[in-house]
Amino acid sequence: MLAAIRNFAKSWPARILLIILAISFVGWGANQSGLAVMSGDHIIKAGSRTVGTLAFRREYDTYKKRMEEQAGQPITQELAEQNRLDTVVLNGLATREAFAEMLSKVGIRPSDKLILDQIQKIPAFFDPITGRFDKKTFQQRLGENGLTPKAFDAVLRDEMATQHWAVAVQNGLAVPRTYGGLAAVFALESRDLSYFALTPQSVPQPAAPTDAQLTAFINENKAQLTRPEMRVLTIVPFTPQTAAAAASGPIDPAELEKRYNFRKDTLSQPETRTLVQIPVKDQAAAQQAVARLQKGEAPAAVAKSLGVDPVTYEDKPQSAIADRKAGQAAFKLQAGQVGAVQGDLGLSVVKIVSVVPGREVTLEQARPMLEAELRKDMVAEKVYAQTQAFDDAHQGGASFAEAAQKAGVSTQTIGPISAQGVDDQGRQLQGLPPKILETAFALPAGGDSEITELGDGAYFAVRVEKIVPASVPPLAEIRPMLTQAWMRREIVRALEAKATALTARVQKGESLEAVAASAGAAVVRVPGLTRRTAQSQQQQLGGEVLGRTFASKPGEAWFARLPNAIAVGQISNVRVEAGPAAAQIAEANRGELTQAVFREMGEAAQAYARTKLKVKVDAEKARAAVGFAPLAEAKSEKAAPEKAK
Structure with a gap:
């Protein structure tokens, strides 16, 4: 339905905003060309923006990881290169950078204050104890994701600028009612379908194929x-599960006591207070504010009369008070007390609204948790000791199996198995972490990996015992399966040839009934098919027949595949029912159609930005950044087998 209104979406109502947007580009030199030759470390250049090797690699790794999570299996380097993942990321990133540059040029730039406010609202950057934004946590989280504060700032600015542009464009945007009317026509249009089916029994069964025919069939379907x-x-x-038995001894009481003393402060519940802090200029103003608060005047009113904003802390520990020295003084006051305090940031008046006493956790209360922590540490130490023992033995000349035995762990041999975790019987091997396969398929035959972290305290080492090259199985091995496939193909070809001839007869004027009778078939009639009710016929008729039903003209003859046959059909009695239902559908679909127009406008704006900025990309540098062979070398390697044929 949306595809059919695409031409309407290109009319003046849908273009008007793009025209306004395009006019705004005239003043900032959108026709300036980029660099004729990419220089330095630049892989992408869009106006003043450049993307270097490290940034591109980070984008590529993020995209690849997302694809692996969606597929549920690793993407090998070979598979990534075959599917040109570098090109996908390169084009997407170039378009994104061009659009961001365009928004900046036309003046859509988030302010520094807006960016700072947004960063300070992100829960990942909060201190777990104070529940407030923490700069060290912020920097740590960015480092874990390979980002610097400057790079994160740039990403956030681009995202917010894009959001603001989208909101501005979409606000108040609604397609004309004509669009909704067209959607109603599509939804309520009714057609009568008549068809007859040609089954595999409608054509002679082909003779069994010869070896020559099967060999040709193999060559046609080699991929x-x-x-x-x-x-x-x-x-x-090397896993915590296998090491747990070796680390199941009793907990040392001294270690338990030591862990408790170290964790006591964090395990205990600190005293929290609700208080109001009012900054004041001098002692006179402080005494005046104290007196007014003691009389019961509202802190907000007192602060307003002094021309300042009060700072309120709701059930916060002392560590959450921004002014450390003021916090120390405030936590010496009693509930309901008011006092002037001198802090590191200046003089202020504090009123204590309420106090929730702290609670100290005893050793006995904390024992189960602390013993679990200590046991987990013991297991981790045992796993580490096993990895070290294995590594020392293997480096000293012991075989893989001998080194594992000396480390007290067992080996596991699997395979043959593909990089996607499928065995030679076509079964998906369950429970094998993708990282092991990814590591193994980067090794040569007979190669051993380093001890590699697997996550959750586990490690592994892998050895490639044997490589079975990619190959087409011999004819003798797949003859039964291949024969069935060849027979099916020949039957389909015969059915299509017969359907073509019968369709031509209907097209020349013979009735569908007469042609069906000559083929020994009966006409089936499906009256009143609409796009809304066609779903119920999906299993019986299939998508191809339904597609032809709604795409063909009345009286036009055609053939299409049924689930297990070929249908020769016609449609007739095309009609549209008007009335309340049409009006309801027309209005209900306007929102969906508006979203479709908005998406197309966004795509058009992005394409415009990339074209006008004359964005430069360096495909060779992009390939090198992700470890792919140069294009010329990759082409020659691909051409070599073809030439050998």
């Missing part, structure tokens, strides 16, 4: 028949 490269692997796992 689908080729088995991927597989490997036989020996894995040495």
